[in-house]
Amino acid sequence: MEELAHSHERELRTLMTAGLDGDAGAYHALLERLTGHLRAYYRRRFALIGHGPTEAEDLLQEALIAIHTHRNTYDPSQPFTPWIHAIARYKFLDYLRKTKSSFKDMPIESAQELTARSDMAAVESGLDLQRLMSRISSKARAAIQCVKLEGLSVSEAAARCGMSESAIKVAVHRGLKALALRISEGRAT
């Protein structure tokens, strides 16, 4: 168990460090690995409060966006598992606050518990990306559409949208944050 946690930590940290340097392949692999761990983590906790796998998948997606938009808060000189665990746990507690679920006896958990399990059985979440996209600013929508959905480079997207490259980068970042916010708002109402 201890051994396993160490090897997870090493692998995930290597992928994260490469991802922070801009290695999209390593980052994709990292998010896939994290998805398995986060899904297992949230499903277990949602089962305890009587919520189903669809809600767990929604929160998993929100957590993935949060990890992505806050990836610059990870200091590569620090261990990775506690970072990802703190975000996963924060998002869960935030969900409880928003949905006003009571869950007084949240068990004390160690950071390694997060990477102890993995669950690859996806369910469709209740969220519709295109519908969520319609609720963010047109600038951010255009930037995400070009860079993230059609895979244009930042300079191509800048030319198409008539914006500067740095404006495109900012619009993508803000747009993703706004999307995460729309997801959580959609749940609260």
Added chain:
Amino acid sequence: MNTDRLIDVLSANLEPAGHEQFGKTLILAMVTGGAAAFGLMLATVGPRPDLHSTAHLEWLAVKLLFALSVIGTGAPLLLRSTRPGLENATNWAPIFFPFFAAIAMALAMLLLSRPQAWRGMLLGANTVSSARCLVCIMFFAAIPLAALIWALRKGAPTRLKLCGAIAGIVAGGLGAAAYALCCMSDTIPFIAVWYGAAIVLCAVIGAQLGPRLLRW
């Protein structure tokens, strides 16, 4: 939405991201907030007229030393509070050290003086000194607190009350540094009690604002 699709979206055209940027943003917020507090002090009450005399410059140094030590211990903890995973690996106690040190010195000064002098030492130059100190420090701290919250919203604090409270302490320290230039009361007990109380009130306000404004 399919989670695999989301992963594709997030990792498409990935931009490199460094963790140094956030520290710079936080320093920028402290510098601009501090400058604004100082400007606000000049525009409203103004520095005390006899600030240039040597005796008063010494007291100004003492007051600034307290304010700067509050900022100096608070700022690194503020940065740590925005980094997920450091919550349990951080010793938060140093945030109290400047206050403990000031109170210990104040008690020593009181014990060394006659009890008849205590009232003057605690209440300052005149009857409104203590109220003026509280109001001014909190007033000057408002802009630094807003600047810090703006910066912290770019981080990822997981304990929002704690993060807000530390932001309040650092902002209070900046407000106290600005107030030091117009403070008329030159005693250690006055500094320990009223500067301390004003900064603690800022911390309480920060702790209230944190859960509302720092969510992400």
